[in-house]
Amino acid sequence: MKAGQVKLYDANPEALNLLSETKLQVSIMVPNREVSSIASNQSKSDEWVNQNVLPYYPKTSICFLLVGNEVLSDNSAQGQKIWLHLVPAMRRIKRSLQTQNITDIKVGTPLAMDVLETTFPPSSGTFPSRIRDAVMVPMLEFLQQTNSYFFIDAYTYFPWSSNPNSISLDFALLRGNFSITDPVSGLSYSNLLDQMLDSLIFAMSKLGFPGIRLVISETGWPHSGNIGEEASGANIFNAAMYNRNLIKKITAKPPLGTPARPGVFIPTFIFALYDENLKSGTGIERHWGLLHPDGTPVYEIDLPGKRATSDFASLPPPKNNQ
Template identity: 70%
Template sequence: MFFVCLLSLSGAKASSNIGVNFGQLGNNLPSPYRSIELLTTMNVGRVKLYDSNPEILRLLSSSNIQVSIMIQNHEIAGIAANQSIADEWVRNNVLSHYPETKIRYLLVGNEVLSYNSEQGRQMWHDLVPAMRSIKRSLKALNIHNIKIGTPLAMDVLQSSFPPSSGTFRSDIIDTVIGPMLKFLDKTKSFFFIDAYPYFPWSQDPENISLDFALFRGTSTIRDPGSGLTYTNLLDQMLDSLIFAMSKLGYSNIQLAIAETGWPNSGDVEEPGANIFNAATYNRNLINRMTTEPPLGTPARPRVSIPTFVFSLFNENQKNGPGTERHWGLLHPDGTPIYEIDLTGKKPLTDFASLPAPKNNVPYKGKVWCVATKDADEMELSAALNYACNQGNVSCDALAPGRECYAPVSVADHASYVFSSYWAKFRNEGGTCHFNGLAQKTTKNPSKFFSPVLFVSLYHSTRFIMIIWFFGCRSWFLQVPRCEYLKIKEMKIRSSKQEFFC
């Protein structure tokens, strides 16, 4: 444990250049005051917010932590179209707290160029005009030490390997990237990038070494185009951006890592998401980024790179696969998930050993999406209805008398629908989450459904039709009426419940 005491917020000194992303997508997170106490105790040098929360900004005024605030995506269009809206935003969200709160970065939007809908494409074209409007607003107020930028994902690149082949996407290179680089160069700001080695490694673990992704590789990779040698995956990712910018004539724009990290847990088919790897990645990252003089990258050695680790807490209300809710350094109660030293001063060998990971190899078996055990039935019912109305998800099998009607419970019906929805939409970005009502399992849920007898009596015949349901399978049996009385007393047993005919 690295929380020995809580420092007083007033006069506290941040001793690290490492920043932390402070997301708030959780319903069990500490109060803003407690969160700022934790940031201060952890010696966080910078904190990045995903909005301009006035309470958090007010509390940060008592610290020496440098702050990055964000204009949210839905605000970009108005700011781009109207200078007075930009002026008002800056007055309300910057001037109200500056300079007591050490706002040093103002980010316009979040991964804007990753949205490819019609509305998203309009946001692309509004992005740089909005950045210019905000810069004019700050200049009018004589504020010159706040850098304007926008965090982008690695998908802005059309080519990234080898790094020397780095090239921006053709659909944004002229209309967005070119004007943006011109703005960043003129204002001496940073190209903010969200860079996660976990994703390329987890998508291709056979060809990318896990050690290479975790900064502990013993082998090197040589870029045939540049002749540069690489010892880790993050350097490769960053240099691909440097080469892409250089090809457009901007070889001197500094990089800043807006987000990076490693998930401490995830779904069963998300390999390598565990505490051991998360601790290894972040400890090595911090050690590397706090080294003096700076290490830089092979393409740009000895250049400091401002870095924000993602994230402060595990956030249980984030959508997407399980890893999305497990990037935190801390549990929601404020206790550390693993020991970390953001100053980079603690030798890596001094950290206590962690249990060896068990999921570094991709899972090869089947996975089902089922309702969580403690899910609220009203919420489950609403989620079930939502899924039934999406595309080709058919819920006809759940109708009374149909093959998946039994067992008759909202949870079991929801599990059937969740699995059906996920199977149909997972390749299109559909997830097994449903606002926390669903989870993945490697156990076939149909094997655990309790068998139920449905007996239909046909008065016009001498037979009774018995329909036996087991999970989503059924068997039919005609029984003479005289035998029905015997069957009626039969006790049906299952591993979960007992039923009587």
């Protein structure tokens, strides 16, 4: 498949050892359950880096160290306690790396699109007051000071599937056959992903941080639901169409960027490499993979973006797009 980067949702020793034999850039993650203890204790942070980074780096090319996963999406009482611990934990992890003279691993945290209060039109993008001053401003200060990235999980599938009568499927699949203009900024959008990313860029700009770069830490499209479960739009045709169009967009040279930030390359992780057949939840939660659990491809994909669309074998027509 010729991937250039891989993202782990932990710091699995076996995986990190195997990845040392590759040229892949690797992203590792501090679990949510450890964020609070690291935030309150520099020794805990040092211990985490000593155990999960030093044995593997630089032989394993760790490029991103992510603190937690979608922490701000957990609205439970316990989850909200962690909100205020997130940025202090990021600072401590960065300090632990600096103590070891490791300067080229970027520290960040992946957030979901629900971190924004408004996203449409993109120029209206804002962070909600409950996290704006207490969490987002110090986080953006940290990212700017350390020249790191804002990691965003951006799925066009979810806004489309919840409102298919108002959002065109082609717009969500990045097919680029028509455009929508933001009435305030005057910027023109040919796909939903650019709208989503620019709403974040506008939200950061309103807080005084217009230049922080983005990484799409998750995106993709489900290719199936459970047997007998009609998950609207979750089919092989749409999944292949989305991911192929995504690859074409992010590998374009020169970089395309977004309407609000043209010409800027956006590192992107497709979710997921494998289907998660043992995962709980609805059927679509288990069917985002490029590969089946046995390693066979769900559909043809070319991650470097060298193959023309016409080179791929034909796909079964979608039957559940309504």
